[in-house]
Amino acid sequence: MTTPASQPIAAFSQRHEQALARIGDVLIPGNGSLPSYSESGAAALAPRALAGARPVDQVMMLRLISVVGALPRPLIALLLLCIRGGMRLPGIAGAPARLLDLALKGVVMNTYYCGLDRTAPDGDSAVFHALDFRLQMQVDDEDTK
Amino acid sequence: MTATHYLDQARTAAEGLRESSLKERLAELALLRQRIDQRREDIAEQVMAETGKCRTDALVSEIMGSLDYLHWLNKAAPAVLADEKVSTPIALMGKASRIWHEALGTVLIITPWNYPLHIALTAIAPAFAAGNAVILKPSEHTPLKGLLESLVADLPLLSSALQIAYGDGDTARALIDARPDKICFTGSAATGKAILAQAAPLLIPVDLELGGKDAMLVFDDVDLHRTSAGALWGAFTNAGQSCTSVEALYVQRPLYRDMVATLAQQLDALIVNEGDAGDADIGAMTTDFQCDIVEAQLEDARKKGAQIHGGGRIAGTRLLRPALVTEVTPDMLLMQQETFGPVLPVLAFDNEAEAIRQVNNSGFGLSASVWSKDLDRAARVARALRVGAVSINNVMLTEGNPALPFGGVGASGSGRVKGAEGLRGMTRSKAVLIDKQHGKLEANWYPYTREKYRLFGQLISGLSGKGLAALLRFARAGLQLESHAQKPRRNP
Amino acid sequence: MKLSRYDYIIVGSGAGGGVLAFHLARAGKRVLMLEAGQRWQPRDYPDNELDASARLMWSGGVEPSQDASLMLMRGRTLGGGTVINQCLLDRFDDIALDDWAARSGLDSFSETAMGRHYDAVEADLSLQSIPESDWNGNARIYADGFDRLGYRRAPLRRGQSRCDVAGGNDCMRCLGGCPRASKQSTAATFLPRAEELGLEIITGCHIHGVVHGSAGVTVYGQVGREQVQFFAARCVLAAGTLGSSRILMNSGLGDALPALGKGFFCHPQFVTFARYAEPVDAHRGSFQALKSDDPRFRAAGFKLENVFMGPVAAAYLLPGGARAHQRLMRDYRHLACIEVAVRDVTPGRLSLSRGGQLRIHKSLGAPERKRAREGLKIIRDIYRVTGATEVAQAPTGIGLHLMGGCAQGLHRDSSVVNPEFAVHGMPRLHVVDGSLFPSAPGINPSLTIMALAHRAAEALLGGAQAPAGISRSVPADAAEVSA
Numbered sequence A: 001m002t003t004p005a006s007q008p009i010a011a012f013s014q015r016h017e018q019a020l021a022r023i024g025d026v027l028i029p030g031n032g033s034l035p036s037y038s039e040s041g042a043a044a045l046a047p048r049a050l051a052g053a054r055p056v057d058q059v060m061m062l063r064l065i066s067v068v069g070a071l072p073r074p075l076i077a078l079l080l081l082c083i084r085g086g087m088r089l090p091g092i093a094g095a096p097a098r099l100l101d102l103a104l105k106g107v108v109m110n111t112y113y114c115g116l117d118r119t120a121p122d123g124d125s126a127v128f129h130a131l132d133f134r135l136q137m138q139v140d141d142e143d144t145k
Numbered sequence B: 001m002t003a004t005h006y007l008d009q010a011r012t013a014a015e016g017l018r019e020s021s022l023k024e025r026l027a028e029l030a031l032l033r034q035r036i037d038q039r040r041e042d043i044a045e046q047v048m049a050e051t052g053k054c055r056t057d058a059l060v061s062e063i064m065g066s067l068d069y070l071h072w073l074n075k076a077a078p079a080v081l082a083d084e085k086v087s088t089p090i091a092l093m094g095k096a097s098r099i100w101h102e103a104l105g106t107v108l109i110i111t112p113w114n115y116p117l118h119i120a121l122t123a124i125a126p127a128f129a130a131g132n133a134v135i136l137k138p139s140e141h142t143p144l145k146g147l148l149e150s151l152v153a154d155l156p157l158l159s160s161a162l163q164i165a166y167g168d169g170d171t172a173r174a175l176i177d178a179r180p181d182k183i184c185f186t187g188s189a190a191t192g193k194a195i196l197a198q199a200a201p202l203l204i205p206v207d208l209e210l211g212g213k214d215a216m217l218v219f220d221d222v223d224l225h226r227t228s229a230g231a232l233w234g235a236f237t238n239a240g241q242s243c244t245s246v247e248a249l250y251v252q253r254p255l256y257r258d259m260v261a262t263l264a265q266q267l268d269a270l271i272v273n274e275g276d277a278g279d280a281d282i283g284a285m286t287t288d289f290q291c292d293i294v295e296a297q298l299e300d301a302r303k304k305g306a307q308i309h310g311g312g313r314i315a316g317t318r319l320l321r322p323a324l325v326t327e328v329t330p331d332m333l334l335m336q337q338e339t340f341g342p343v344l345p346v347l348a349f350d351n352e353a354e355a356i357r358q359v360n361n362s363g364f365g366l367s368a369s370v371w372s373k374d375l376d377r378a379a380r381v382a383r384a385l386r387v388g389a390v391s392i393n394n395v396m397l398t399e400g401n402p403a404l405p406f407g408g409v410g411a412s413g414s415g416r417v418k419g420a421e422g423l424r425g426m427t428r429s430k431a432v433l434i435d436k437q438h439g440k441l442e443a444n445w446y447p448y449t450r451e452k453y454r455l456f457g458q459l460i461s462g463l464s465g466k467g468l469a470a471l472l473r474f475a476r477a478g479l480q481l482e483s484h485a486q487k488p489r490r491n492p
Numbered sequence C: 001m002k003l004s005r006y007d008y009i010i011v012g013s014g015a016g017g018g019v020l021a022f023h024l025a026r027a028g029k030r031v032l033m034l035e036a037g038q039r040w041q042p043r044d045y046p047d048n049e050l051d052a053s054a055r056l057m058w059s060g061g062v063e064p065s066q067d068a069s070l071m072l073m074r075g076r077t078l079g080g081g082t083v084i085n086q087c088l089l090d091r092f093d094d095i096a097l098d099d100w101a102a103r104s105g106l107d108s109f110s111e112t113a114m115g116r117h118y119d120a121v122e123a124d125l126s127l128q129s130i131p132e133s134d135w136n137g138n139a140r141i142y143a144d145g146f147d148r149l150g151y152r153r154a155p156l157r158r159g160q161s162r163c164d165v166a167g168g169n170d171c172m173r174c175l176g177g178c179p180r181a182s183k184q185s186t187a188a189t190f191l192p193r194a195e196e197l198g199l200e201i202i203t204g205c206h207i208h209g210v211v212h213g214s215a216g217v218t219v220y221g222q223v224g225r226e227q228v229q230f231f232a233a234r235c236v237l238a239a240g241t242l243g244s245s246r247i248l249m250n251s252g253l254g255d256a257l258p259a260l261g262k263g264f265f266c267h268p269q270f271v272t273f274a275r276y277a278e279p280v281d282a283h284r285g286s287f288q289a290l291k292s293d294d295p296r297f298r299a300a301g302f303k304l305e306n307v308f309m310g311p312v313a314a315a316y317l318l319p320g321g322a323r324a325h326q327r328l329m330r331d332y333r334h335l336a337c338i339e340v341a342v343r344d345v346t347p348g349r350l351s352l353s354r355g356g357q358l359r360i361h362k363s364l365g366a367p368e369r370k371r372a373r374e375g376l377k378i379i380r381d382i383y384r385v386t387g388a389t390e391v392a393q394a395p396t397g398i399g400l401h402l403m404g405g406c407a408q409g410l411h412r413d414s415s416v417v418n419p420e421f422a423v424h425g426m427p428r429l430h431v432v433d434g435s436l437f438p439s440a441p442g443i444n445p446s447l448t449i450m451a452l453a454h455r456a457a458e459a460l461l462g463g464a465q466a467p468a469g470i471s472r473s474v475p476a477d478a479a480e481v482s483a
């Protein structure tokens, strides 16, 4: 709706990207065929993923990424563990953990598993290769009349 | 009913009112005030239906403004209308002087369609308080039929003192010919002139509250947000159909661009609708012809090169989107005539003197506002403006205080309503001098003699001289005159 | 300068707005539609989940409830939810409608009274039941489990015209908009027909509020950074449950409408995955083919859904620490999925924060938790009897069917919209979308939203013209367009 340039997320910087990659690597360290989060370069997609979020949420995300991404890796892992535990708390007590999960896991999974990485040897998505995932859709001109 | 009937009845009622006390009349006005308050939502509905006003305009300017005025009147009237003692000069020693503020008799009030309740009430109430019978001729566009009648019903004095003659210009002309003691007219300059011309040979005094082309002067040291918001309200309240609407905004050049941008942004957020629940900013225009005037002025301005932001009439309604006009030149109709609609021309000025000249050149002179952090400058400019009212760092606010007089200069009319002046305007001052019964003749009475003439000469030099010696001369001459006056002309 | 005074402004272009716009335009009314989302050519719809979320959904994807136990989704695009939904179109039964009649005081909520409205919208849509030949591995597991455990199932009926699943097309792509314009979104059906009949549409127009007046309604909002307002004799809010409630609250009508924002429901859904040794390929073809059709489930207040989702959504919903999670994701093709959708009875509430942000108060009550547990137990049984190697339960619930908030009914204290579809006390302001629902039906809502839009068109056009009457009053060529 409003141009992305006018939105808080336009302030997503190299530093934010690095911080997000650090968080992502804890959630997706990579295994065999699956690249790690940072290898996939997914963090760079964050502004595109968050472009539709409400401005207040964008501001929160930028702060959250900076703060969490600045922690040492074991602390990030511990935090994510606490979040997973906290999510089970019912009602409002579990809300902070679930919101953090939505924010952190949400943006990491979204940017990584969307298949927009171009890190496979053939220039395709290495993630989709690893999943052996592809959707087929025949679109001809007549179809979209 | 013919005009003569109205006047006959009014004269009878005026006679009857002479038996009433101010206190009794004010008590009825207090009850009227209570009723208006209790019925304010109904009244707002009726006003909205006839005028197209948005609800907040109806409530605040029509009802709250009227209640405010009635409140002030109740408090202020006893002092303003009280018999006055004035000092008596030493030459008239031993006598007492008084002024009595007496009713005029019958007052004809002719009101316009823009504030049908407020303007009517702020004329009726002081006229009645002062002891006059009133004939109201409301605008045929907004008669508010039955409203005032129902509000004054079973207030014995007020209901007999107030008559409402519905009709158009013909009705007004007939009523004037029937010779009321005073005419209070609020409306356009053209009609004002016609009324004055009709009243002149009949020697009926006329108060005229006519239109304006009111200016707002903004210096470059103001708070942009507040000042812009003030300008928009001043220009668009009552859809711009106020005689004191801001019709020309002069902004000091360094601030001009920013102010225009802020105004445009704030203007876009204004909601236009009628019959709302208090959530529309600008209501409908009251009449089709006024819509046409506004649209014609905008079209003329556009043709002559003006930039117009906003504007436009919603098809099938009398709703006009407010318009901001820049690149304004003096040859445009909207700089020459009253617009009386939601249109705000914005002009730039370079210095104080130029701004004052521009404002004073408009021919009109109703009110103005001056905006600056520098209050000395603001006051200096305010004094230099040829207008009846100035708000400093605010807009249309003199009208917010019922204690202040309201009225114009030049083409904006003459006479004052509201305030002590307005109340006194519903009276004639009767001068009274009281002497006692005794046998002495006054020195200035006959016979005139050479001796008296000489003594008067000494008396005058004593009066105009200074110091104790002069006073003594005056006293001696006075005493001699007095004794001389008792003697008849000497017969040979 | 003349500014338009429309006969109708419709805010929102989804199930409610799209159908209503068509019928009003067909009756010759001058209609303006205002939609916050963008217009897309079908072939340009995003081909990946990231862009689909960011560009077709509100708030960039999901909106959490206040306690974040539910993640809610709604479409923001021309066509609204119907562009990003699965287009499963079911009629309501008397279990749902009787409850509505009782709550609203309206006997027009019954299978018989709704029948002709369903008929009318169905006649304008292409509806197909998914044949067994189009089943993928996930559907077969679902069917197998149901059959072994003795539960009744039925084929799904979907709004689609030419998916060509046999030709290899994967309908999951259409959760980000159907590039073949086969899925019967309003963007592919009612809206183009309405535009041919003169409907004007402004997209990218976010409405903030309305001002109701004696001769019309002013509708104000923003297009980009520009503030705009429009005027119509009548305004219809069809901005969806969250959208319409928000517009009314933001217009300051909360005091006048005590029931506004109350009675919010969302059919909470809980997803359970299972891993199988052999590939399931749940994402291929008609990725939803079957539904539960067991009266015991209906009575118990839940449904089991044969469903699947793209890698992003699956990754978000799969539980576990990094390594376990990665392993499950790598086996994406081996995953099956069934969800339990609960007919919720504990009403939620919508409100605005001081800063004007929408707050969704919706927590799971004891009845919802019980219903979910019962369904989850059956899902586990299905996985067990079909030989799953591992079962994984999503940690958060989701809500896709957003309903209520502007309930229709007779009384102002318990409803917002009267039987004529006008907001109580505001004869020119209407609501026609999922927010009208007096309670959660436990059935896919959008066909009924469309049917209500058809009924609303009749109410607005004056008199209970039969749906056929509307069709008959149309010139032959216009009728053809909609055929």
Ligand SMILES: Cc1cc2nc3c(=O)[nH]c(=O)nc-3n(C[C@H](O)[C@H](O)[C@H](O)COP(=O)(O)OP(=O)(O)OC[C@H]3O[C@@H](n4cnc5c(N)ncnc54)[C@H](O)[C@@H]3O)c2cc1C
Binding pocket: C011, C012, C013, C014, C015, C016, C017, C034, C035, C036, C037, C073, C074, C075, C076, C077, C078, C079, C080, C081, C082, C084, C085, C086, C087, C088, C089, C090, C205, C206, C207, C208, C238, C239, C240, C241, C242, C243, C244, C247, C400, C401, C402, C432, C433, C434, C435, C444, C445, C446, C447, C449
């Ligand atoms: C993933 C998913 C799958 C679903 N599957 C099914 C299914 O298979 N079957 C089924 O029946 N239902 C399904 N639903 C639900 C269904 O899509 C919705 O119930 C339905 O679309 C609601 O219709 P509506 O008219 O109430 O609102 P919507 O379709 O949501 O339309 C509202 C429109 O208003 C616009 N809007 C909102 N606020 C504003 C504003 N302030 N200014 C301007 N425009 C605004 C929105 O952008 C939107 O386009 C699904 C939903 C989702 C999210």
